Amino acid sequence: MPEPTFEPRTTAAASNTTPHTHAHTAVPTIVVVGHGMVGQRFLEALAERGLTPAAGAARVVVLCEEPRPAYDRVRLTSYFAGRSPEDLSLVEPEFMARHGIELYVGDPATAVDRAGRTVTARSGAVFPYDTLVLATGSYPFVPPVPGKDARGCFVYRTIEDLLAIEEYAKGAATGAVVGGGLLGLEAAGALKGLGLATHVVEFAPRLMPVQVDEGGGAALLRTVQDMGLSVHTGVGTQEVTAGEDGAVTGMSLSDGSSLAVDLVVFSAGVRPRDQLARECGLAVGERGGIVVDEECRTSDPAVFAIGECALTADGRVYGLVAPGYDMARTAAEVIAGGRSAFTGADLSTKLKLLGVDVASFGDAHGAAEGSLDVVYSDARAGVYKKLVMGPDGTLLGGVLVGDADQYGTLRPLTGTVLPVAPEQLVLPAGSGGGPVPLGPGALPDEAVICSCHNVTKGAICEHTTLPEVKKCTKAGTGCGSCLKVIGQLMPPPEDAGLCGCFPYSRSELYEIVRTLEVTSFAELLDSHGREEARGGDGCEVCKPTVGSVIASLAPTVGASGYVLDGEQAALQDTNDHFLANLQRNGSYSIVPRIPGGEITPEKLIVIGEVARDFGLYTKITGGQRIDLFGARVDQLPLIWTRLVDAGFESGHAYGKSLRTVKSCVGQTWCRYGVQDSVKMAIDLELRYRGLRSPHKLKSAVSGCARECAEARGKDFGIIATAQGWNLYVGGNGGATPRHADLLAQDLSDAELVRLIDRFLMFYIRTADRLERTSAWLERIDGGLDHVRDVVVHDSLGLCEELERLMADHVAGYRDEWAETINDPDRLRRFVTFVNAPDAPDPSVRFIPERDQIKPDLELLAGPVLAVRTLEGTAS
Numbered sequence: 001m002p003e004p005t006f007e008p009r010t011t012a013a014a015s016n017t018t019p020h021t022h023a024h025t026a027v028p029t030i031v032v033v034g035h036g037m038v039g040q041r042f043l044e045a046l047a048e049r050g051l052t053p054a055a056g057a058a059r060v061v062v063l064c065e066e067p068r069p070a071y072d073r074v075r076l077t078s079y080f081a082g083r084s085p086e087d088l089s090l091v092e093p094e095f096m097a098r099h100g101i102e103l104y105v106g107d108p109a110t111a112v113d114r115a116g117r118t119v120t121a122r123s124g125a126v127f128p129y130d131t132l133v134l135a136t137g138s139y140p141f142v143p144p145v146p147g148k149d150a151r152g153c154f155v156y157r158t159i160e161d162l163l164a165i166e167e168y169a170k171g172a173a174t175g176a177v178v179g180g181g182l183l184g185l186e187a188a189g190a191l192k193g194l195g196l197a198t199h200v201v202e203f204a205p206r207l208m209p210v211q212v213d214e215g216g217g218a219a220l221l222r223t224v225q226d227m228g229l230s231v232h233t234g235v236g237t238q239e240v241t242a243g244e245d246g247a248v249t250g251m252s253l254s255d256g257s258s259l260a261v262d263l264v265v266f267s268a269g270v271r272p273r274d275q276l277a278r279e280c281g282l283a284v285g286e287r288g289g290i291v292v293d294e295e296c297r298t299s300d301p302a303v304f305a306i307g308e309c310a311l312t313a314d315g316r317v318y319g320l321v322a323p324g325y326d327m328a329r330t331a332a333e334v335i336a337g338g339r340s341a342f343t344g345a346d347l348s349t350k351l352k353l354l355g356v357d358v359a360s361f362g363d364a365h366g367a368a369e370g371s372l373d374v375v376y377s378d379a380r381a382g383v384y385k386k387l388v389m390g391p392d393g394t395l396l397g398g399v400l401v402g403d404a405d406q407y408g409t410l411r412p413l414t415g416t417v418l419p420v421a422p423e424q425l426v427l428p429a430g431s432g433g434g435p436v437p438l439g440p441g442a443l444p445d446e447a448v449i450c451s452c453h454n455v456t457k458g459a460i461c462e463h464t465t466l467p468e469v470k471k472c473t474k475a476g477t478g479c480g481s482c483l484k485v486i487g488q489l490m491p492p493p494e495d496a497g498l499c500g501c502f503p504y505s506r507s508e509l510y511e512i513v514r515t516l517e518v519t520s521f522a523e524l525l526d527s528h529g530r531e532e533a534r535g536g537d538g539c540e541v542c543k544p545t546v547g548s549v550i551a552s553l554a555p556t557v558g559a560s561g562y563v564l565d566g567e568q569a570a571l572q573d574t575n576d577h578f579l580a581n582l583q584r585n586g587s588y589s590i591v592p593r594i595p596g597g598e599i600t601p602e603k604l605i606v607i608g609e610v611a612r613d614f615g616l617y618t619k620i621t622g623g624q625r626i627d628l629f630g631a632r633v634d635q636l637p638l639i640w641t642r643l644v645d646a647g648f649e650s651g652h653a654y655g656k657s658l659r660t661v662k663s664c665v666g667q668t669w670c671r672y673g674v675q676d677s678v679k680m681a682i683d684l685e686l687r688y689r690g691l692r693s694p695h696k697l698k699s700a701v702s703g704c705a706r707e708c709a710e711a712r713g714k715d716f717g718i719i720a721t722a723q724g725w726n727l728y729v730g731g732n733g734g735a736t737p738r739h740a741d742l743l744a745q746d747l748s749d750a751e752l753v754r755l756i757d758r759f760l761m762f763y764i765r766t767a768d769r770l771e772r773t774s775a776w777l778e779r780i781d782g783g784l785d786h787v788r789d790v791v792v793h794d795s796l797g798l799c800e801e802l803e804r805l806m807a808d809h810v811a812g813y814r815d816e817w818a819e820t821i822n823d824p825d826r827l828r829r830f831v832t833f834v835n836a837p838d839a840p841d842p843s844v845r846f847i848p849e850r851d852q853i854k855p856d857l858e859l860l861a862g863p864v865l866a867v868r869t870l871e872g873t874a875s
Contacts, residue, residue, distance in 0.1 A: 029059040030335065031119050031127050033109040033276065034135035038307035038324035040070035040090050042135060043101060045332030053100030060101045061127050063119065065108035066158060074321055074479050076162065077186040080193050085159050112280040114300055131302055131335055134277060134290060135328075138270035138308040138319065143178065147240030152248030153264045156187040165265065169194040172262035176200070176251055178237050179267035180207040182351065187265045188229055189354045198229050199259055201251070203236045203268075211349060211360040215377055216399040219384035223356050223402065226382070227739070228707050232257075240264055272309045272317050285311040294341040296331040304331045314344040321478060322346065322452040329454075346451050348414075350400075350407045350481035354739065356382070357404035359481075362397025362414040363388050371396055376426040378402075380745055385426040393417045405783060408485035409440055412447035412457070440488045449485055452478025460489050498769065499541040501525060501533040506694065506769045510549050519559040520567050521546045538571075545769045547571030548656055551692040552764050555812030556805055562819050563655075563692075564826065578830065579816050580636055581654050585855035587844045588636060589629040590616075591653035592643050593689060596663045596681030596701075597624030606646040614639055617852045623660035623698065625651055630853055632844050633832050640817040649815040652690060656770075658697045661685035662710070666703030666720070675720035677703035680749070684718075684756065690813050691760065694767040694776075698732070712740045715773040716756055721745070725752045729759055730777035730784070738774040741784045744792055757806040758791035758799050765802075 030046070032039055039062065051057045064070075071088040079088065096103050104121065111120040112132065119127045140155035142148050152172070154165050169175070175191040177184050180202030191198045200207070206217025207224065221231055236254040243249045251259045272289040283291040283299035289311030296304045296312075307324035311317050318324065323345035333340035348361035366373055366388045374387045383402035387410070390396050395418050400407055406425060418425070419442055440449070445458030455475035463469045469486055470476050476483045497503040502525075504512065509524070518524045524546060526534050538546070547568060554561040560568065563576055580588035592607070607626050611618045616639075617629040631639055640650075653659060663681035667673030681701040691697070700709040701718040711717025717728040723746035731740025744755055767776040777784060789795040791802070820826045832841040846853035 027053075027056065027058050028130040029061065029128060030131045030133065031129040032060070032062045032133045032135060033112075033119065034137055034307075034309075035062050035064035035066075035070050035103065035105075036135065036137050036307070037070055037073055037090060037321050038137070038328050039064075039133075039135035041325045042133060042306060042328035042332055043095075043099075045329050046335070047095075047099050049332055049336040049338075051332070051336050054098065060099075061129075062101060062103045063107055063109045063121050063127075064103060064105045066160070067106045068159070069103060069105060071159065073157075076156075076159070077190050079159065079162050080166070080190045088159070109276060112276060112303075114280050114282075114303070117302065129302070131304070133331060133335075134298070134303065134305040134309055135307050136273040136276060136309045139273050140266060141269045141271050142266045143237060143268055145237050145239055147242055147248075148266070150240050150242035150248045150264075151246045152242075152262060153240060153266065156183055156190075156265050156267045157270075162190070165190070165263070166194065168263055169196055172196055174199070174259075174261045175263040175265065176259055176261040177265045177267055179269065180204070180231070180233065181210065181267065181269065182208065182349075184265075184267035185224070185354060187267050188224075191263070191265065192227070192229060192354075196263065199261065200224070200229055200231045201235060201237055201253065201259075202231070202233045205234045207231065207233065208358065211364065212358065212399050212401060213365055213386065215375060215386060216358075216360075216384045216401040219377065219379065219382050219401040220356060220358060222379060223382035224354060226705065227354055227712070228705070229354070232259075270308065270319055272311070274309055277305065277309075285317075289317040294330075294343055295334045296327050296342055297334070304335070306331050312342060312344070316344070318345055318347075320345070320347065320349065325452055325478065326454060346411075346448075348411050348451060349479070350404055350411075351479070356402060356739075357400065359400040359404040359407040359411075360398070361407065361411040362395070364397045364399050366396070368396055374422040374426060376423075381742055387422045387426060389422055395422070403785075405484075408449070408482055409443065411451070412443050412449060440485050449489070450475035450478065450482045452482075457489065460486055464491055466490060497530075498545060499539055501529050501536070501538050501542045503530055504528065506545055506549070507766045509546060510553075510765055513546075513549050513557060514553055517557040519550065519557055521550070521571055522567060541769070543571040544576075547576075548692045548694065552809070553805075555808040561812050561814055562816065562826075564816075564820075564829065576655055578633055578636060579650060579654060579820065580631070583629060583855070585844055585846075586841060587629065587855070588631045588633065589627050589653070590631055590636070590639055590643075591621070591625050591627050591651035592648035593651040593685070594625045594660075595685040595689075596661060596678050598663075598678055598682060603646060603648065606642070606648075610639055610642050613642075615846075615853060617854065621660075624662050625653075625660060627653070630846060630855075632840055633830055634838075634840060637821050637827055637830050641821050644815070644818050644821060649689075650817045652816075655692065656695055657690060657692050658685070658688045658699070660698060661688075662698075662700035662714075664701075664703050664708035666701075670703060672706055673703035673720070674722050675703055675725065677701040677709065677718075677720060680718065680725070680752075681709075684753070687753070687810055688756075688760065690816070691764075691809055693760070693764050695770055695772045697760070697773070713737065714740060716740070716759060718752065724748050727752060727755055727759075729787070730774045732772050732774045736774075740774075741777065743784070743788055754803065755791060758802045759787070761802040761805045762787065762791055762798070 046052055053059055068085060069091045072090055075088060107121045107123045109119050110122050117129050119129060140157045152168060155161055175196040176199040177188045178201050180200050188198050188200045206214060207220050225231055237251055238254050239252040240248060241250045248262055248264055251261055274284050274288055274290045277290040278284055285291055290298055290305035290309050292298055292305050292310045292312060294313045296306050298305050306327035308319055326345055327342050330340040330342040350359035370391045372389045374389060376385045385400050387398045388396040395414050395416060397414060398410060443457050447457045449455060449457050449460055453474040455473045459473050460469055460475055463472060466486060476486050496505055498506055512528055521538060525538055550559050551563050563572055578588060580590055583589055611628050614635060616631060619627045621627050661681040661684045663677045666677030667675055684699060698714045699716050700711040700714045702709040702711045703720045707719060711719050712728050713731045713733045717731055717740050719726045725747045726745050727743045727747060728740035729743045732738055763773055763776060780786060790798060845856040847856050
């Protein structure tokens, strides 16, 4: 018999224990079958009402089928972006222990005896109940096609499913997803992220047929195809074919075509998991789902059903988390002796699929009699907006694809007459008629902002910070689509200054330095710092920030362009202090610039000789460069001299500046290439090298739409077209990947360079400290549309100045490595010990590994010390 866990992340049920019947207790026993998102929300609702063992009001038992407690299934795909299963957990540490709840993981219910009021678990344990709550969720529907059970076929529902897909994909090249709905497109994005060529097969005539209409589906289709996914709509899967070893080899489709694939993911919808209810005689719907009334009671008054397993009083089975949360609250309130009813739910949804914003709300398909559509569509930009209006001007619903910024405001206004003409809410900036900003201030206090937890604007406005809102109301902790609106409802901070030394933001300090031609940190602090900070040394926030601002404006304001000159040296971050990247054992790595990834055999040989002669570890980077690890401080100038003499220069891998411009081989070699991507990448990298910015900058140029250089994952990415170049901005990889947005299309070489000049200088001018272009683009008022207005249409009249600032940078560029090795005074800083300049650092040592070196970590850890007990004996 498994013991209950009060620390759910570490305890699992044993399946081979002796069956045991739990005795009735003096207080009522509530047994919850299922511990998904809705099951956990039900437990929280019980705790909020004091109906827990810790409060002495009830015994609460939870039977969980999966090997881990409840986790965020809405963000399941973020596992592939680096989030661990623990990161996805919805259970606060010590929640179960604090409330005395018994959680049995890996031990699902297998039978319900309604007459005896007991539940039997897979382990054989028998739990008596006074109230039973079924939160069994749903199961993935797999079409009954031949070959569906072949090796290499998966569903996309649990963390275990993702782990299995990830492992199998290591030996696969091409995958297919059956189903083009919400989860299907997420699965397709996951396969693409795993490096597989990916197909999406959708039986309906468009993607996401439930959420978006034909126009929205068309916009989504174009954008998805531009990302390199192959989409097949209006066809079904006839058969999954397998080889002699039983592994997937292909798919046959209903139009007679076939696909050669190695892996298949079924994501063709879900079905209510009602088997347990059927077997114990509870009423179920004709097409599935446990029948419940408005109180979420089943045909047995002692049994409740909530979430995706329930067929609710309005005749629907809801597959979204928000209605499930509403049911959880309703059931908890009724069990606690209160009154509550679930009569239906809002099916509005907003999410980002493959980097594309998609939202629908209200009567999205215009089913109401007499409804009228107000539509804006831009096929080139992949934007589609539709508002469904009633004859009296009432907003009934809408569909937003590609630009869903106004979802958070429009959804709460559904059912009301809009305060402005609807066309002004869908037209783009610069069109003459819109858009009119309609912020959260236009919403009434009773407007529901967080539909997941049914939290109104009024309830949110009672708090002053986002963490406070989340803790007290749970708003923003569900799907997350309301977070932007909540942020806009929060009062601005009283002090928006950069730090305790300056009352100004980074962008304001940039303008001060540029306008007044300030050339030193001390001058700026004494003239524009806070009174109490003037005459001081600054802090670790403002020093590198101001140092970066002065460096980026150096040619324009007349400051030294060398970041280690005079006062500038004291402002730099750790890596900039020695123009190299500090590693964990105190050694440094060196990355010479290899523009566009193109290098001659002679230069390759030089890098090899330098690495050999100095005993450096060599590694090819993801940015098409070669990294040399293991150099001591005193060796840096010697290595740079060898590299500079061979024609190399600093790759600025250590600075908040341009890192690389990757490229594919383009039309010169590739049969698919339509432009010379290598030449363009080299030109751009040499133009923007050394450009100091709020954060690092990465770029790439792809020679065709196959996107081999991964340009849409960069701060600015370029993809060749038959007519020229498409420019994408605001992308990044890392822990929070974001696809770049299309800024302009079919540009000539000169037009492309001019727009990048403007974009980069506008970003450097207005971004916050350590803010990537992706975060900046999402934060800045007006987002991409505003940036496009400024840098493409010159709406602020800044473009001439932005171009001049970039021209100053290009003209003033000097290689920092060459500047250092040619100046004896500058060379003096590159020593380990000032009082013993010729002595190497004795702590920098290495041990051999795979014919190279690695840091001696045992040396870094230091000696192992004996631990003694109080009696003085070694333990």
